Amino acid sequence: MSRDIFAPDSVNPLCQLSLEQLRRRTSMKWRTHPEDVLPLWVAEMDVPLAExxxxxxxxxxxxxxxGYPAGTAYAEALAEFARKRWGWGGLAVERTAIVPDVMLGIVEMLKLVSGPGDPVVVNCPVYPPFYQFVRNLGRPIIEAPLDTEGRIDFAALEDAFGHGVQRAGRPVYLLCSPHNPTGTVHTAAELTHVAQFARTHGVRVVVDEIHAPIMAAAASFVPYLSVPGAENGLSLMSASKAWNLAGLKAALAIVGPDAADDLARMPEEVSHGPSHVGIIAHTAALRDGGDWLDAVLSGLDDNRRLLAGLLAEHLPAVGYEPAQATYLAWLDCRGLGLGDDPADVFLQRGRVALSxxxxxxxGGAGFARMNLATSPELITEAVRRMAAAIA
Incomplete structure (x- = not known):
């Protein structure tokens, strides 16, 4: 690849940085692998910061x-963003708390509504840190696999809830919404069913909604706390994924009215964990970064279509459905005969890093996750390399 493979695009933030500029970054995405590897794995975007x-x-x-963080500006900005983007006016600033990031916020929420040994139900395949953080907290995991369409399987969920209730008094359902890695957007009907289902079984629901702002053009996000029955739910949100702010730590814990007492028990020192500069950045993103986000979303729609065409042409045995949300692509590589870990084959033979x-x-064996938050040129080159790796 040439050093300046990207043609600058004043509209699409995904096309504004050259490969040479990106390789000067020192973050995980660009420093984990040697320079000859195209990194399309971890959830960082190849964009400049929104102005x-x-x-x-x-x-x-x-x-x-x-200095140290203070105030409710972040929560106020998110409440206004939720009202404008999702038509949800129910985000109550007084029922929020700043937390260091979404995963550490999930840990704190699990501490509030469960104890050591209480199981946590997850819909697999799912974001790997769910397993890592939950198990490190001393909570066993019960898997409730997604159905063949990548949606919540309520029969599997009922079975998991039943096992969870039998094993302990306070099981928790850790829901990923939108879902990572599939990019599935749960409908209002599905989320309402979840809330009622959880109430019936005595299961508390904690929701990771970090990808909520990243919607495809035809999709609409439904906040879990907006559906009937979710009044005792707990949610974690952040601007970090949508505006590429993972290095500026800050997130918000948001709870329904029936969980206000739970949130009140969160230790005060947790609020010391977020970065004050991070909160300033996230607040600015939510308040003033809407146009920039819309440009990114348009570019991601283009990239989803591009990837579908490239795979059909060069890797037709790979199964791919453009996601409704996130900037991630979940690739079914089982038809390639590469074993359980095709990502390793693409890395070793093609010098393309996928998750x-x-x-x-x-449910993850035989699959790989690709990060589409980059330029069309890099995606094109990555697929070319992947195809050559199995030729």
Missing amino acids: PVARAITDAVALGDT SGVDFGT
């Missing part, structure tokens, strides 16, 4: 405003 976010950060630095499906739990 309102960059301005908010530089203004804070110029002022020396780098291994094995790490996503039951």
Whole structure:
């Protein structure tokens, strides 16, 4: 590949940085593998910062405003964003708390509504840190696999809830919405069923909604706390995925009215964990970064269509359905005969780094996850390399 394979695009943030510029980054995506590897794995976007976010950060630095976090500006910005984007006016600022990031926020929510040994139900295949953080917390995992369409299988969920109730008094359902890695957007009817189902079985629901702002054009996000029966639910949200702010730690825990007492028991020191500069950045993103986000979403729609065409032409044995949300592509590589971990084959033979499906739990073997938050040129080159790797 040439050093400047990307043609700058003033509209699409995914086309504004050259490969040379991206390789100067020192984050995980660009430093884990050697320079000859195209990194399309971890959830970082190949974009410059949105201008309102960059301005908010530089203004804070110029002022020396780098102390401890305080106030409710982040929650207020998210509440307004939710009202405008999702038509949800029910995000109550007084029922929020700042937490270091979504996964650490999930840990704190699990501590509030369960105890050591209480099982946590997950829909596999699912985001690998669900397994890592939950098990490190001393909670066993019960898997409720998604159905063949990648949607919640309520028969499997009922079975998992039943096992969870038998094993302990306080089981929890850790729901990923939208779902990672499939990009499935749960419908209002599905989420309502979840809420009622969980109430019937005495199961608390904690929801990871970090990908909520990243919707395909034809999809609509439904906040879990907006559906009937979810009044005792607990949600975690952040601007980090949609505006590429993973290195600026900040997230929000949001609860329904029946979980307000739970949130009140969260230790005060948890609020010291988020970065103050991170909160400034996330707040600016939610308040003033809507146009930039819309440009990214349009570029992602293009990239989903591009990938579908490239796979049909060069790797027709790979199963792929463009996702309704996230900037991730879940590739069914079982037809290629590459074994349980095709991502390793593509890395070793093709020098393309994807996320291994094995790490996503039951149902992930034979799959790989590709990050589409990059330029069309890089996606095209990656598929070319992947095809050559199995030729």
